[in-house]
Amino acid sequence: MPIGLLALALGGFGIGLTEFVIMGLLPEVATDFQVSEATAGWLISGYALAVVVGALLLTAAVTRFERKPVLAVLLVLFIGGNLISAVAPEYSMMMIGRIVAALAHGAFFGIGAVVAADMVAPTKKAGAIAIMFTGLTAANVLGVPFGTMLGQAAGWRSTFWAITGIGVLALVGIMTLVPKTGRADAPARSGAGGLRGELSAFRSGQVWLSILVTILGYGGMFGAFTYIAFTLTEVTGFSAATVPWLLILFGVGLFVGNTVGGKAADRNVDRTLLVVLAVLVVILVAFALTAGNQPLTIASIILMGGFGFATVPGLQMRVMKYANGAPTLASGANIGAFNVGNALGAWLGGVTITAGLGYTSPIWAGALITLLGLGVMAFAAAGAKRRTEAGPVSGTTTAEGSGAAVEPAAAPADAEPVPVADARAGAR
Secondary structure: OOHHHHHHHHHHHHHHHHHOOOOHHHHHHHHOOOOHHHHHHHHHHHHHHHHHHHHHHHHOOOOOOEEEHHHHHHHHHHHHHHHHHHOOOOOOHHHHHHHHHHHHHHHHHHHHHHHHHHHOOHHEEEEEEHHHHHHHHHHHHHHHHHHHHHHHHHOHHHHHHHHHHHHHHHHHHHHHHHOOOOEOOHHHHOOOOOHHHHHHHOOOHHHHHHHHHHHHHHHHHHHHHHHHHHHHHHHOOOOOOHHHHHHHHHHHHHHHHHHHHHHHHHOOHHHHHHHHHHHHHHHHHHHHOOOOOHHHHHHHHHHHHHHHHHHHHHHHHHHHHHHHOOOOHHHHHHHHHHHHHHHHHHHHHHHHHHHHOOOOOHHHHHHHHHHHHHHHHHHHHHHHHHHHHHOOOOOOOOOOHHHOOOOOOOOOOHHHHHHHHHHOOOOO
16 A cells, blocks of 8 residues: 555544534534634534635646645645634634635546556555545544544644644655655546546536435434534533543444445345435434433434444435536536535524524424425435336437436446545545
8 A cells, every 4th residue: 555545544534523523513613702703603504615625726726737736735724724713813704714625625536546556556546535534434423523532621722723734744754655646637648538528518407306305305414413402511511521432432423324325225225215314314303302411412412423424425426427427527526515414514503503493403403404405305206217218218318318227236326436436435
């Protein structure tokens, strides 16, 4: 294994930690800046929206340059954003720091995946990308709870100082361990049609439906999770010191769910998403009803993480399936959609709290959003089934027709090792 992959994974770990650790520290941040819980939640929504902007616009802006220097610049941007957050004297400056760090998120993962694949033999590309995204998974399972504990013990700013240090280490690692690579637009130049060919994927109605399911399905779980620290302390009665340990259980759930969900989606994407989303709705409703019971809350947290992240591989694979031979831009757009869902869930949860509906109201809102996602998924699956029953479309005449005619295991787009690994890693 090229040691440069560890540098990429460390960068992914730091970026994932920046995105998610704020959830466990929202009460401390809100108290320090003397803002409401809903206002503090915008530090999550603002980050998510900035990821969307960076994933699309920043990636397009740097395609003319070599990938290694681009990754280094992105990490400098990431380091600067977290440094601003660590020293922010007021809420508005903290928001600026979050946005600056978020701009590097999508572009780093998109370009970093290409760099990881170029570092190994053709038969090992998928494994290399999976190693890079291991950093993101580790950030959820270990980084977030321990980052929360650090913030509670030494002040929330200490966590952002630690993330800044991780960014510096990742930058040094990339500069010294990652080999020189080609331009970021090289894959597009070698593929048929380049950017115009990639844009053709959005002619498929199934691509747009899949993106909408991503926003609603992932947004529902995220809306419930955004204010989880308040729910656990104010409703369930756990102490603040217990929250990080409960987040570890959530992380274990998402790790298992992501793995099992990927295997299930390999067999049948639509059936997996329908089942997982339906069960997730039930779990969220049960969580909202039993949030005052500590044992049942623990079970709900684990199941919410498991079934919430079990959707991620299938959602990513479905977009690539119907994008057919031009999955790159559609896949990137879906990563942006995950973050739109993050913002939607966090915003709606904040609205319900502000309206005085209590700290279980974000969970109810999440259940409603997920139910809408299930409805859209059922509509999309029915449309795909009708097209399949009408008869397979031979060749690759249209992206939508080809994708609908086959299951993911047989579809040419899904058979490519790079995107499948990306999907299984749960990349957002």
